[in-house]
Amino acid sequence: MSGHNTLAQESSITDNFSGPESRFECPICLAWLRDPVLTTCGHRFCRSCMELWLEKENPSCPIDNTKLQKGVDIFPDNFTRREISQQKTKCPNIAKGCLEELSPLDVETHLVVCKYRPPELPENEKLRCTFVEFGCEEKFEDEPELQRHVDQQIQKHLMLLSRAYSRFTISSQSGASTSAIAQEANFWDPPSKNEVAVPSNDNLNGLLKALYEKVVLLEQKTREQDIIIANMSEQISSLNLSMTKMHLRYCNGxxxxxxxxxxxxxxxxxxxxxxxxxxxxxxxxxxxxxxxxxxxxxxxxxxxxxxxxxxxxxxxxxxxxxxxxxxxxxxxxxxxxxxxxxxxxxxxxxxxxxxxxxxxxxxxxxxxxxxxxxxxxxxxxxxxxxxxxxxxxxxxxx
The missing domain is CATH 2.60.210.10 (Apoptosis, Tumor Necrosis Factor Receptor Associated Protein 2; Chain A)
Structure with a gap:
C-alpha cells in the first residue's frame, strides 16, 4: 500500500514541476510570470523580462511584432497575479521530507528558509553556468537547479552569446571564415524533438550547436502553434458565417x-x-x-x-x-x-x-x-x- 502512495505522490510531483500552464508562462523566460504585465496588444510577460526586452532598438512585442514603448504600452496585470498566487505547488524538497504547499511565486523565497534544503556548498564547489565563459556568473547547488536556469534564461544567454560572437569575429586573426561555422550548423543533424541536449563542450562550435538545437525545438513548437491557430481561425470564420446566416434568417424582419x-x-x-x-x-x-x-x-x-x-x-x-x-x-x-x-x-x-x-x-x-x-x-x-x-x-x- 505504501508503495502505491509513493508512486502516486511522485507522479504528482512530476506534474507540479512540468512547468506552468501556457497562460501563466512568460514567453521570454518560459517560467512562471513574475510581476506580470499586459501589453496593449494583449500578451503577458514578466515585468523584468519585458523591460529588458524593450531596451532594444525599435522595440516590439516578441509575439506579434507590434511596436511598443516602455512605460506607455505595458500595464500591471493584477488579475493574472491573483490567479497565479492562488495556484499551489509542492516544495522541490518534498523528496527530503518537506510537505509545504505554496504559490509558485513563493517557491524561491521558501527554498531560502526551507529546513530540508541541502547544505550550501562552498563557493568553489558550486556548479557554474554552462555559459560562464560568455559572462553568466550564476552558481548552483545541484544539476537540476543548473538545468532549470539554462532552460529559463535562453534570452539572457542569447544576448551574451551574441556579444561574445561579435567580439570573436572582430578579434579573430586566424582568417577562418565564419561561413564555415554556419555551414557546420546547417549540416548538423539535430536530435529528436523530445531530447534536450546540454552543451558539454567549452568551445564556440559546441555552444552554437546547442543553441541551434533550441532554435529548432522552438521553431517546431511555433509551427505547431501556427497550425493550431490556423485551424481555429478557419473554424471561427466558418462559425461566424453560420451565425450571420442564422441572424439573417431569424431576425423576424x-x-x-x-x-x-x-x-x-x-x-x-x-x-x-x-x-x-x-x-x-x-x-x-x-x-x-x-x-x-x-x-x-x-x-x-x-x-x-x-x-x-x-x-x-x-x-x-x-x-x-x-x-x-x-x-x-x-x-x-x-x-x-x-x-x-x-x-x-x-x-x-x-x-x-x-x-x-x-x-x-x-x-x-x-x-x-x-x-x-x-x-x-x-x-x-x-x-x-x-x-x-x-x-x-x-x-x-x-
Whole structure:
C-alpha cells in the first residue's frame, strides 16, 4: 500500500514541476510570470523580462511584432497575479521530507528558509553556468537547479552569446571564415524533438550547436502553434458565417444594415451613377419572405440618397402568398441623438411588379424613397459614426 502512495505522490510531483500552464508562462523566460504585465496588444510577460526586452532598438512585442514603448504600452496585470498566487505547488524538497504547499511565486523565497534544503556548498564547489565563459556568473547547488536556469534564461544567454560572437569575429586573426561555422550548423543533424541536449563542450562550435538545437525545438513548437491557430481561425470564420446566416434568417424582419465606408462610396457613386449597393438578404421569419435594402444616389437629384426595398427569391416561395403584402418601415439611425432619426413607413402595393414572386434572384424593381435624405445633412448633422451609416428596416407581412 505504501508503495502505491509513493508512486502516486511522485507522479504528482512530476506534474507540479512540468512547468506552468501556457497562460501563466512568460514567453521570454518560459517560467512562471513574475510581476506580470499586459501589453496593449494583449500578451503577458514578466515585468523584468519585458523591460529588458524593450531596451532594444525599435522595440516590439516578441509575439506579434507590434511596436511598443516602455512605460506607455505595458500595464500591471493584477488579475493574472491573483490567479497565479492562488495556484499551489509542492516544495522541490518534498523528496527530503518537506510537505509545504505554496504559490509558485513563493517557491524561491521558501527554498531560502526551507529546513530540508541541502547544505550550501562552498563557493568553489558550486556548479557554474554552462555559459560562464560568455559572462553568466550564476552558481548552483545541484544539476537540476543548473538545468532549470539554462532552460529559463535562453534570452539572457542569447544576448551574451551574441556579444561574445561579435567580439570573436572582430578579434579573430586566424582568417577562418565564419561561413564555415554556419555551414557546420546547417549540416548538423539535430536530435529528436523530445531530447534536450546540454552543451558539454567549452568551445564556440559546441555552444552554437546547442543553441541551434533550441532554435529548432522552438521553431517546431511555433509551427505547431501556427497550425493550431490556423485551424481555429478557419473554424471561427466558418462559425461566424453560420451565425450571420442564422441572424439573417431569424431576425423576424428587423434588420440593421451597417453601411461602411460611407464617404468613399458616396464619392464613387458621384463618379459613376450606375453604382448601387445592396444589403445581405434578410427574412421576415424563418420560412417567410426574403428582402434586401438598396442604397444609391437619387436619379432625380444626386444630392440625395435613395433607399429602396427589393423582394428576393427563396427556396420556399411556392409556400408563400403572392404578391407580398405588408408594412415596411425604413429608419436612418442617428448615432447619438435619437430625436434626429429619419423614419418613414409605407404599405406595399400589390399591383406593383416589385412585390410579385421573383423569377430570378432578386426582383429588378424596388420600392421605397428615391430622395430619402440630403447627403450634406447626413455629414453636417453627424449621422455617420466612424464613416458608417446605420439603416434599420422592419418588414411586417399582413
Amino acid at each position: 428587423c434588420y440593421l444594415w451597417y453601411f461602411n465606408e460611407f464617404k468613399n462610396k458616396i464619392n464613387s457613386m458621384r463618379n459613376d451613377s450606375r453604382i448601387m449597393h445592396y444589403s445581405p438578404g434578410f427574412y421576415t421569419s424563418a420560412n417567410g419572405y426574403r428582402l434586401c435594402i438598396r442604397l444609391n444616389l437619387s436619379p432625380k437629384d444626386p444630392n440625395y440618397v435613395a433607399i429602396l426595398i427589393h423582394v428576393m427569391k427563396t427556396e420556399h416561395d411556392h409556400a408563400l402568398d403572392w404578391p407580398f403584402s405588408g408594412r415596411l418601415t425604413i429608419t436612418l439611425i442617428h448615432p447619438t441623438q435619437t430625436f434626429r432619426n429619419i423614419k418613414e413607413t409605407m404599405m406595399t402595393r400589390p399591383e406593383l411588379e416589385a412585390f410579385r414572386r421573383p423569377v430570378q434572384e432578386m426582383n429588378p424593381k424596388g420600392f421605397g424613397y428615391t430622395e430619402f435624405a440630403l447627403i450634406e445633412e447626413l455629414f453636417s448633422q453627424g449621422y455617420t459614426d466612424n464613416n458608417q451609416l446605420l439603416i434599420k428596416v422592419q418588414a411586417q407581412p399582413v
